[in-house]
Amino acid sequence: MKTAIATSDYFVMGETFINRHIQHLFGGDTCVVCGRFNGKDPFGKPLFTRRAPLSPMDKLRAPFAAAIGAARHGTSRLPFGDNQHQLALFLREQGVQVILAEFGTQALVLAKLGNDMGIPVFTYWRGTDASAALGSKQRIRSYRLMMPRLAGMFSVSQFLLDNLGRHGIRHPNAHVVPSGVDIRRFTPGEKRPGSFLAVGRMVEKKAPHITLRAFAKAAKGRDAHLTFIGDGPLLDDCRALAATLGVADQVTFTGALPHDQVRDHLRTTEVFLQHSVTAKNGNTEGLPTAIQEALACGCITLSTHHAGIPEAVEDGVNGLLVQEWDEDGFAARIARILDTPDRSAMARAARATAEAKFDNDIGLARVEDIIRQT
Numbered sequence: 001m002k003t004a005i006a007t008s009d010y011f012v013m014g015e016t017f018i019n020r021h022i023q024h025l026f027g028g029d030t031c032v033v034c035g036r037f038n039g040k041d042p043f044g045k046p047l048f049t050r051r052a053p054l055s056p057m058d059k060l061r062a063p064f065a066a067a068i069g070a071a072r073h074g075t076s077r078l079p080f081g082d083n084q085h086q087l088a089l090f091l092r093e094q095g096v097q098v099i100l101a102e103f104g105t106q107a108l109v110l111a112k113l114g115n116d117m118g119i120p121v122f123t124y125w126r127g128t129d130a131s132a133a134l135g136s137k138q139r140i141r142s143y144r145l146m147m148p149r150l151a152g153m154f155s156v157s158q159f160l161l162d163n164l165g166r167h168g169i170r171h172p173n174a175h176v177v178p179s180g181v182d183i184r185r186f187t188p189g190e191k192r193p194g195s196f197l198a199v200g201r202m203v204e205k206k207a208p209h210i211t212l213r214a215f216a217k218a219a220k221g222r223d224a225h226l227t228f229i230g231d232g233p234l235l236d237d238c239r240a241l242a243a244t245l246g247v248a249d250q251v252t253f254t255g256a257l258p259h260d261q262v263r264d265h266l267r268t269t270e271v272f273l274q275h276s277v278t279a280k281n282g283n284t285e286g287l288p289t290a291i292q293e294a295l296a297c298g299c300i301t302l303s304t305h306h307a308g309i310p311e312a313v314e315d316g317v318n319g320l321l322v323q324e325w326d327e328d329g330f331a332a333r334i335a336r337i338l339d340t341p342d343r344s345a346m347a348r349a350a351r352a353t354a355e356a357k358f359d360n361d362i363g364l365a366r367v368e369d370i371i372r373q374t
Contacts, residue, residue: 001026001029001097001098001368001371001372002026002029002030002031002094002095002096002097002098003021003025003026003029003030003031003096003097003098003099003100003371004030004031004032004033004091004094004096004098004099004100004119005018005021005022005025005030005031005032005033005100005102006032006033006034006099006100006101006102006106006107006109006110007032007033007034007035007102007103007106008034008035008036008102008103008105008106009034009035009036009038010032010034010036010037010038010041010047011037011038011040011041011042011043012038013258013259014259015102016179016259016289017102017124017126017156017179017180017289018102019043020360020364021100021102021364022043022045023043024364025100025364025367025368026368030045031045031046031047031048031090031094031096032045032046032047032048033047033048033050033087033090033091033099033110034047034048034049034050035049035050035051035106035109036049036051037049046090046094048086048087048090050079050083050087050109052083054082054083055081055082055083057081057082058080058081058082058083061080061081062080065078065080065081070138073108073112073142073145073146074108074138074139074141074142074143074144074145074146075108075109075138075142077108077109078108078109078112078113079109079110079113084113087113088113088117091113091117091119092117096119097119097120098119098120098121098122098151098371099114099119099120099121099122100122100123100124100371101121101122101123101124102123102124102126103123103124103125103126103128103129104123104125104129104130104133104143104146104153105129105133106123107121107122107123107146107150107153108142108143108146111146111149111150112149114149115149120151120152120371120374121149121150121151122150122151122152122153122154122371122374123150123153123154124153124154124155124156125153125154125155125156125160125161125164125286126155126156126160126179126286127156127160127283127284127285127286127307128283128284130155130160130161130163130164130286131160131163131278131282131283131284131307132279132281132282132283132284134163134164134167134282135281135282140167140168140169143164143167143169144167144168144169147169147170147171150171150173151173151374152171152173152174152175152370152371152374153171153173153174153175154174154175154176154177154367154370155174155175155176155177155286156176156177156178156179156286156287156308157176157178157286157287157307157308157311158176158308158311159284159286159287159307159308159311160286160307160308161174161176163284173370173374175366175370177363177366177367178287178292178308178311178312178357178358178363179286179287179289179292179360179363180292180358180359180360180361180362180363180364181289181292181293181295181296181354181358181359181360182360182361183296183354183355183358183359183360185263186263186266186267186293186296186297186354187267187296187297187298187351188267188297188298188347188351189267189268189297190268191268191269191270191298191347192225192268192269192270193223193270194219194222194223194224194225194270194338195224195225195227195268195269195270195271196215196219196224196225196226196227196269196270196271196272196273196334197226197227197229197265197266197269197271197272197273197294197299198211198226198227198228198229198230198272198273198274199228199229199230199262199265199266199272199274199290199294200229200230200274200288200290201230201231201232202228202230202231202232202233202234202235202238203232203233203234203279204234204277204279204280204283205276205277205278205279205283205284205285206230206232206274206275206276207275207276207277207325208228208234208238208275209234209237209238209241210275210277210325210327210330211226211228211273211274211275211330212226212228212238212241212242212245212247212251213241213245213327213331214275214327214328214330214331214334215247215250215251215273215331215334216242216245216246216247217327217328217331217334218331218332218334218335218338219247219250219334219335219338220245220246220247220250222338224250224338225250225251225252226247226250226251226252226273227251227252227253227254227265227269228251228252228253228254229254229255229256229257229262229265230255230256231255231256235253235255238253239253262293263293263297266293266294266296266297266299267297269294269297269299270299270300270343270347271299271300271301271302271334271337272290272291272294272299272300272301272302272319273302273303273334274288274290274291274301274302274303274304274309275303275304275322275324275330276288276303276304276306276307276309276324277304277306277324277325278306278324284306284307285306285307285308285309286307286308287307287308287309287311287312288309291303291309291312291313292312292354292358294350295312295313295318295319295350295351295353295354295358296350296351296354296355296358297350297351298347298348298350298351299347299350300318300319300320300337300343300346300347300350301313301318301319301320301350302319302320302321302322302330302333302334302337303319303320303321304321304322304323304324304326305321305322305323305324306324309321312353312357312358314349314353317346317349318346318349318350318352318353319346319350320333320336320337
């Protein structure tokens with residue numbers, strides 16, 4: 001079934017869930033509609049860039065199209081004029097039978113055009129689109145208006161569907177399908193005792209400062225080492241903080257790494273740390289892919305009661321959970337892990353969780369089945 005995958009920016013190395021759909025959905029019978037194209041296309045798919053330079057006529061039409069879109073549909077981002085014509089031509093020439101919009105914000109752009117062309121449109125809620133975006137009354141209105149135009153929707157967690165539902169944004173054909181992980185590639189290796197790992201952008205909702213301070217409280221001077229993988233605006237501050245806390249020799253900051261290198265770290269790491277919090281603007285996780293990958297690699301996962309994380313991490317079984325911002329509690333759990341001589345049962349439970357819940361082959365097949373049935 002020929003599917004157009006709609007995304008904002010293409011290609012983004014860290015968006016493994018979107019890239020997997022582009023590569024493998026319906027046997028890879030896909031094309032891509034993106035907002036911006038960065039010049040890298042490792043999959044060789046037919047590609048349409050929505051935000052190409054406007055034609056002279058479209059420049060004249062733009063203010064009117066934006067005003068009409070905002071009034072009728074709650075969004076000023078609908079395709080119009082020559083750009084809409086070229087996008088429709090691309091979808092027809094590619095023989096597109098279904099559109100899967102990655103993130104609800106992309107569905108806003110394409111739902112009306114899909115309806116006009118008789119192409120079913122689905123969306124996939126993943127985090128920011130169903131959390132921080134709901135701080136805007138206009139966005140809530142646009143989502144509500146969009147619901148009748150969708151053939152169905154997916155979410156990486158029940159938390160996000162519930163969050164949308166609290167704002168009156170519901171669809172009868174809604175399904176929770178986590179992004180998942182390739183459990184055949186992400187497997188446990190020989191673990192290094194006392195090894196801790198945190199993976200992700202060094203940004204507010206990942207709270208790397210809390211992770212670092214908690215680690216210092218619990219592990220300073222002990223046989224333990226923490227590796228941070230990721231870059232971002234808080235990276236330099238965290239490097240300086242590690243020195244101030246006196247744990248610079250127990251903490252490594254790698255910066256961003258290719259996905260294969262992240263996997264290698266996960267395979268040999270004993271404990272995965274992610275102190276996710278709700279950002280000031282309301283931004284939350286959905287269900288972090290990094291946590292699913294950590295579980296698949298048999299990492300004991302220490303995280304927070306945040307968004308969809310409790311749907312993956314069961315406190316005391318395959319990991320441990322604390323409340324958001326509970327730095328002392330996070331430190332106490334790190335100490336508890338270090339004080340537990342035999343951690344193998346929790347590591348085995350982590351792997352079993354991934355096998356049961358997060359096998360992305362099963363998840364991909366389920367998405368395909370739901371689309372076919374619809």
